[in-house]
Amino acid sequence: MRKVVGICLILLYLHIIVVKSLNPTLDDDVLGLIVFKADLQDPENKLSSWNEDDDSPCKWEGVKCNPRSNRVSALVLDGFGLSGKMGRGLMQLKFLSKLSLARNNLTGTIGVNIGQLTNLRVIDLSENSFSGPVPDDFFEQCGSLRSISLANNKFSGRVPDSLVSCSSLGVLNFSSNQFSGILPSGIWSLNGLRSLDVSDNLLEGEIPKEIGGLYNLREIKLRKNQFTGPVPDEIGACALLRSVDLSENSFSGSLPTTLQKLSLCDNLNFRSNLFTGEITEWIGELGRLQTVDLSKNMFSGAVPDAIGNIQSLRILNISDNGFTGSLPASMINCENIQILDASRNSLTGFIPTWVFQLGLQAVLFSENKLTGSINGAVDLSIDVSHQNLQVLDVSHNELSGEIPSDIGRFTSLRVLNMSKNSLTGGIPETVGKLKALNSLDLSENQLNGSIPSSIGTCSSLTSLILSRNNLSGQLPVSMSKLVALEHVDLSFNKLTGTLPKSLENLVHLVTFNVSHNQLQGELPAGAFFNTISPSSVSNNPTLCGAAANKSCPTVLPKPIVLNPNSTGTDPDSVPQTLGHKKILLSISALIAIGAAAVIIIGIIFITVLNLRVRSTMSRSAAAVPLSGGDFSSSHTTDTHSGKLVMFSGEPDFSTGAHALLNKDCELGRGGFGAVYRTVLGDGRSVAIKKLTVSSLVKSQEDFEREVKKLGKINHPNLVSLEGYYWTPSLQLLIYEYVSGGNLYRHLHESTTQDENIVNNRSSLTWNERFNIILGIAKSLAHLHHLNIIHYNLKSSNVLIDGLGEPKVADFGLARLLPMLDRYVLSSKIQSALGYMAPEFACKTVKITDKCDVYGFGVLVLEIITGKRPVEYMEDDVVILCDMVRGAVEEGRVDECIDERLQGKFPAEEVIPVVKLGLICTSQVPSNRPDMAEVINILGLIKCPESQEEYDNN
The missing domain is CATH 3.80.10.10 (Ribonuclease Inhibitor)
Structure with missing residues (x-):
């Protein structure tokens, strides 16, 4: 062709x-x-x-x-x-x-050296699908070129060194490609450059001091790369800079005070780096700033008063840092501010009154140490009926007092989150005036009274979270008008009465939790309530229905029992004879006796059936035939012997068949089945997983296709799949045997009686823990590169080999299910409680590899602290992520470190790894880094000097 x-x-x-x-x-x-x-x-x-x-x-x-x-x-x-x-x-x-040629579908490499057209001033190839490297000599004759854009393509390789020949270049845009390596040093000598945008690539290296020579530079965008090192003081010489975006890299050190020389700058974005130190008064010199984003770094100290000098400021984001003290009162001068995000810091004091006087659109103060009353912050003498406030999040603080009744005057409010405080009083009726409200979260306070019926007028509400309060009374029938509701959590309150039958009209419900209340009567009908999780309605003693695991009483007419010995007119009267009462059985009693008989018969039937199944499975296991070779070498027998495929070698499998039903050889059980150890005829040990999802497993053809894909995956930090066995009623996966036991036992069981585990130690050193974290990260990055999501990451699925290297197990098993239904997945991997990302609870959020990143973050915190992701105390439940985040905010990181490591770890490594774990467990998937980025960050965190002193102590 x-x-x-x-x-x-x-x-x-x-x-x-x-x-x-x-x-x-x-x-x-x-x-x-x-x-x-x-x-x-x-x-x-x-x-x-x-x-x-x-x-x-x-x-x-x-x-x-x-x-x-x-x-x-x-x-x-x-x-x-x-x-x-x-x-x-x-x-x-x-x-x-x-x-x-922008915004087309052009493909292929740049095979034509259009750079040789000597009159060419502008090249724009953006938003196409060009790929491959740019030829090294592409820019050799580009002296007349003024502007070039290759943005939003698939170019790869290094940025050509010949770019230095473009001496007249004013605009360079290579963003959103796959360029890698270090930028050519000659770029920093192109003193005519006005705009430099290489964001969203794989570039690395540092910003050199030569940046000071770019005195015509108006904007520099290095976002989302792998740049490191400090920002040089010489950046202050770029006096014409209007926009600086260094976000989502690994820059470190303090911000240079020379930034104050950028008097024309209107945008500073240093989000998601490793910057430290304080932000001092120099920021007040940047009088034209409109956007300042310092979030997700390690800044400390107070927010400077001089920030109030920036009257043009529209967006200020200082979240996820270590800022302390109160926000300065001078900020009342920031008349144009629209968005203020100071969440996840260590701010103290009251909520400033100016917050509600400046007409902000979003105010986020969550996860700080704010005190006082919200009522005191809202000045009722000021007309706020036309406020623009759309988001108010003051959750996870130490606020007290009542929710102000004037909350209803913020009619544009879409998100209201006051959870995890010490608020008292009731939920005001005026909440019904918030017609635009999408999300209301008042959980974990001390609120009392009933849920106001006016809630039914909040027609846009999709999430209603009121759990862990002292709310009482009945659920208002008006809730059934909230047809957009997706998530409802009213658990751990004192609600009474019956659930309104009209709730069955809420067709968009995803979660509905009313557990731990005093509700009674029958659950509503409808598709959702017919499949609701039993845990969502538990601990309501008189609530009945299938999900409540309690039958509702059937209304039957009172039975009439005729007594031939009766001489009275009461047909129910029973005379006493010989000192005994004559007992007559009612219909309900007869039903109960009949049900008990059915249950007893069912138990006997199931017991007999189990014995027959075990016998059949034993015969099936013992009849497994020999087979070997590559993927094509398999042996098919009749349905009694099944089909065994080994991906390499021809082991004698029959000697290990007894282990399938031998409890002594069982290594553990998980959501997808039990794992047994057995020894092949050649003396080699293997681990065999007996799947317990037979009713959900795909057809044999689909099953074998997926298993063979998994068998091709080879990585030093992944447990190798060596073969499989198939019958319609029994499926086995044959893995390499890893001798060192799982990470859970190393972390939480200081001694063990399991003789199968060799080289067991009472504790892991810091270097060993770091290497385990790094190995897990590499394994996940490899899986994600192959478009495989693990779904079931937890410490019991991380095995340790004889050399102390981690090997992640159970990856890709969800692919064996006919569809990745999150209800099926969550039920299969329910043992992963505490590791599961929050989006599993929301059908509208796509399940991506960021779910694994969340589980990895939890695992990092578990490895460092030695604590389980969720620990149940006598009167409380401790969530590891929340505990560590609180300790970091309060400067108590050392208290979280595993006591077996105390005095034996380098703080300069451990603390950044803790913070990395917290970033990975962000509630918002897009805020979590990719695993490739995690590996790069870990490489930067690990000090170059050996930490043998800590291992030898």
Whole structure:
């Protein structure tokens, strides 16, 4: 096919040459553009005006000519829907000064060196699908080039060194590609550069001092790369800078005070780095700032008073740092501020009154140490009825007092979160005025009274969380009007009465938790309530229904029992004879006796059936045939013997078949089945997982296809799958045997009687723990590269080999299910409590590899603290993530470290790893890093000097 296309292009080219020889008026521009068009597909027919018979292309769509020379000066085909490749025809356009092919579907590499067009000033190839490296010599003759954009493509490799030849370059945009390595040093000498954007790549290295020579620079965007090191003082020499975006890298150190020289700057974004130190008064010199984002770093100290000098400020985000003290009162001068996010710091004092006086759209103060009353912050003398406030989050503080009744005056409010405080009083009726409210969370306070019926007018509400308060009374029937509701949690209150039957009309419900109340009566009907989790309605003594595991009493007419010995008129009277009462059985008693009989018969039947199944399975296991070789080497027998496939070798499996039902050989049990150890005929140990999801497993064809994919995965930190066994009623997975036991036992069981575990130690050193964390990260990064989500990451699924290296097990097993239904998954991996990402509870949020990142973050904290993800105390439940986050905010990180490590760890490594774990457990999936980024961060955290002193202590 390629030969045919090539021959056609040659014939077309020769045809045009012949036509040109017969018609001397046909210029090179027509020739070049027609050849260029021949390489393209034009599904929208945008290039229909391009006719090879025309004397000039100047009237063609997308073509502009110089009126004096009548030669093509600009080719602008943005958004034409073109596909194909960029052909050599462009090289005929000798006078072309602007080439813009943005927003098309062009593919392939840049095989045409358009950089050699000496008159070219602008190149824009953005938003296509170009791939591969940019040729090293592409920019060798680009002295006239003013602007180049390769943004939003798939270019890879290093940025060419020849870029330094573009001495007149003013705009360079290589963003959203896959460029890697270090930027050419010559870029920092292009003193005509006004805009540098290389964000969203894989670039690394530091910002050199030579940046000070870019005195024409207006904006620099290095976001989402792997840059390291400090920001040099010389950046202050770039006096014309208006925007600085260094976010989502690994920059470190303190911000240079020379930033105060950037008096024209309106945007500073240092989000998600490793910056430390304080923000001092120099920031007040940047009077034109509109956006300041310092979030997700390790800044400390007080927020400077001088920030009140920035009257133009619109967005201030200082979340996820270690700022202390109160927000300065001078901020009342920031009249234009719209968004203020100071969450997850160590701020103290009251909520400033100016917060409700400046007309902000979003106020986020969650997870600080704020005290006092919200009522005191809202000045009732000020008319706030037309406020713009849309988000108010003061959760996880130490606030007290009542919720102000004037909360209803914030009519634009969409999110109200006051959870985890010490608020008292009732929920005001005025909450019903919040018609735009999407999410209301008042959980974990001391609120009392009933849920106001006015809640039914909050028609936009999708999430209602009021758990762990002292609320009483009945659920208002008006709740059934909230047709958009998806998540409801009213657990751990004192609610009484019955659940309104009309709740069955809430067709969008995903979760509905009313456990630990005093509700009674029958659960509502409907699709959702028919499948509700029993834990969501538990601990309501008189609540009945299938989910409550309690039958509702059937209303039957009172039985009539005729007594032939009775002489009275009461048909129910029973005379006493010989000192005994005559006992008559009612219909309900008969039903109870009948039910008990059925249960007893059922138990006997199941017992007999189990004995028969065990006998059958023993015969099936003992009849497993020999087989070996690669994926194609399998042996199929009848349904009694099944099919065994080993991916390498031909082991004698029969000697280990007894282990399938031998409790002494059982290594453990998980959500997908039990694991047994057995020894093959060649003396090699293997681990066999007997799947317990037979009713959910795919067909044999699909099962084998998925298992073979898993068998091809090879990584030093992943447990190898060596084979499988299939019958319709029994499926086995055969894994390599890892001798060192699982991580859970190393962390939480200082001694063990399990003789199968060798090299067991009472505790792990810091270096061993760090290596385990790094190994797990590498294994997950490898899986994610293969588009495999683990789904079931936990310490019991991390095995330790004889050399102390981690090997992650149970990966990819969810692929054996017919569909990745999150209810099925959560029920299969319910033992992973505490590791599961919050999006598992929300059907509207896509399950991605960020779920694994969340579980990894929990695992990091578990490894460092030696504590389980969820620990049940006598009167409380301790969530590890919350406990560690609170300790970090309060400066008590050392108290969280495993006591077996005390005095034997480098704080400069442990603390950043703790913070990395907390970032990985962010409630918002997009805020969690990729595992590749995690590996890079761990590499930066690990000190170059050996920490043997800690291992030897």
